[in-house]
Amino acid sequence: MAAGPRRIAIAGSTGSIGTQALDVVRTSPSGLEVVALGAFSSVDLLVDQAREFRPPVVALADSSRAAELRERVPEGTEVRAGPEALASLAETGAETVLNAVVGFAGLGVTIRTLELGKRLALANKESLIAGAPVVQRARRTPGAEILPVDSEHCAIHQCLRAAGSAASVRRIVLTASGGPFRGRKAEDLREVTISEALAHPTWSMGPKITIDSSTLMNKGLEVLEANELFGVGIDSIEVVVHPQSIVHSMVEFSDGATIAQLSHPDMRLPISYCLMYPDRGEHPYGAMDWAAVSSLEFEPPDLHTFGCLPLAFEAARVGGAAPAWLNAANEVAVAAFLAGGIGWSQIADVVAEALAVFEPVELRSIEDVLEADARARVVAEEALTRLS
Numbered sequence: 082m083a084a085g086p087r088r089i090a091i092a093g094s095t096g097s098i099g100t101q102a103l104d105v106v107r108t109s110p111s112g113l114e115v116v117a118l119g120a121f122s123s124v125d126l127l128v129d130q131a132r133e134f135r136p137p138v139v140a141l142a143d144s145s146r147a148a149e150l151r152e153r154v155p156e157g158t159e160v161r162a163g164p165e166a167l168a169s170l171a172e173t174g175a176e177t178v179l180n181a182v183v184g185f186a187g188l189g190v191t192i193r194t195l196e197l198g199k200r201l202a203l204a205n206k207e208s209l210i211a212g213a214p215v216v217q218r219a220r221r222t223p224g225a226e227i228l229p230v231d232s233e234h235c236a237i238h239q240c241l242r243a244a245g246s247a248a249s250v251r252r253i254v255l256t257a258s259g260g261p262f263r264g265r266k267a268e269d270l271r272e273v274t275i276s277e278a279l280a281h282p283t284w285s286m287g288p289k290i291t292i293d294s295s296t297l298m299n300k301g302l303e304v305l306e307a308n309e310l311f312g313v314g315i316d317s318i319e320v321v322v323h324p325q326s327i328v329h330s331m332v333e334f335s336d337g338a339t340i341a342q343l344s345h346p347d348m349r350l351p352i353s354y355c356l357m358y359p360d361r362g363e364h365p366y367g368a369m370d371w372a373a374v375s376s377l378e379f380e381p382p383d384l385h386t387f388g389c390l391p392l393a394f395e396a397a398r399v400g401g402a403a404p405a406w407l408n409a410a411n412e413v414a415v416a417a418f419l420a421g422g423i424g425w426s427q428i429a430d431v432v433a434e435a436l437a438v439f440e441p442v443e444l445r446s447i448e449d450v451l452e453a454d455a456r457a458r459v460v461a462e463e464a465l466t467r468l469s
């Protein structure tokens with residue numbers, strides 16, 4: 082065990098991952114110390130968190146509410162505000178920064194943490210996917226390290242660690258619950274409502290990732306994430322549907338052996354793994370109750386009904402800025418679906434239309450990534466107008 086508590090910062094502390102991370106801290110008060118918290122605009126919850134955990138620094142991306150935050154946090158708390166405020170949480174005493182921001186907005190936190198040579202507990206897969214070449218360069222900073230919070234990638238991290246080497250990996254198999262529409266056909270899904278798409282069978286998550294799970298775009302983003310994290314090549318990454326969400330992913334080795342990680346679905350386990358690494362947390366989140374498991378099922382994904390998944394493989398094969406385009410178009414389409422502007426099946430149509438006119442550019446800097454993201458959003462908005 083480390084000498085003192087591990088000092089952590091949480092960007093996106095008011096969301097689903099952020100609040101679960103604070104639950105992990107509650108069960109391990111001597112193992113973890115919160116030195117910074119940050120959110121977009123949820124002042125009430127951030128104030129409650131600041132009063133409970135007493136971090137020296139809190140941050141709010143939406144500066145219009147900073148004055149209110151300053152008035153309500155405990156005396157002596159430093160308040161940072163504005164577009165750079167969350168990324169600046171890496172510039173505190175934190176050893177590990179948990180990036181629990183949703184969407185492309187998490188890019189700054191990812192880059193700044195890695196450039197400072199710190200450990201990044203990464204829930205925000207979108208930043209790694211969209212900014213891949215720039216993030217990979219930052220990841221080579223001495224001391225920098227990414228630990229994946231996504232349960233599938235955390236499972237793979239654990240499988241590789243158990244094996245002791247990544248040298249003889251034959252394939253990585255990402256499991257997918259299949260979401261609320263598993264087994265349904267494209268024709269049945271044209272009229273689904275927002276609340277049906279938000280009703281995930283096994284995980285309770287924020288709205289954006291829940292919609293991504295219903296379209297299997299979340300699995301597509303995870304394929305891209307695995308491609309960046311583990312470097313085995315896109316043709317060595319597969320997806321299998323596993324409705325029970327107990328096998329969180331697996332690695333097959335050259336001799337045919339497969340190592341998997343199993344637990345009942347509870348995001349606090351991968352969060353705890355990343356925050357306590359290289360030690361193990363002491364609370365058994367999601368520990369298996371074997372008497373309660375009657376079967377573990379596996380089936381291939383339906384690539385026709387869930388068109389977002391093959392689009393993600395396509396973006397991975399094109400490489401460069403294509404994953405950034407896929408991610409941006411998806412964010413535009415999901416926001417439009419949640420606002421009632423398009424139907425569920427049109428999410429994949431918007432992404433496909435954007436990728437069809439993809440403009441290749443080299444991503445050498447954050448500015449290049451921001452430009453590619455902005456351009457893809459314009460193209461996706463045009464596709465939206467045509468479709469709606």
Ligand SMILES: NC(=O)c1ccc[n+]([C@@H]2O[C@H](COP(=O)([O-])OP(=O)(O)OC[C@H]3O[C@@H](n4cnc5c(N)ncnc54)[C@H](OP(=O)(O)O)[C@@H]3O)[C@@H](O)[C@H]2O)c1
Pocket residue numbers: 092093094095096097098099119120121122123124142167180181182183184186187204205206207230231232284285286287288289290348
């Ligand atoms: N939820 C899960 O179980 C789960 C599992 C695996 C991976 N992930 C990944 O974890 C990330 C977070 O997901 P989530 O489900 O926790 O999302 P969420 O519940 O929607 O929370 C998002 C967090 O990000 C903040 N935020 C939103 N927009 C922002 C912006 N423009 N700039 C800065 N901060 C912003 C929010 O602050 P406010 O509250 O102030 O808006 C909130 O703290 C995503 O990348 C997701 O794919 C989530």
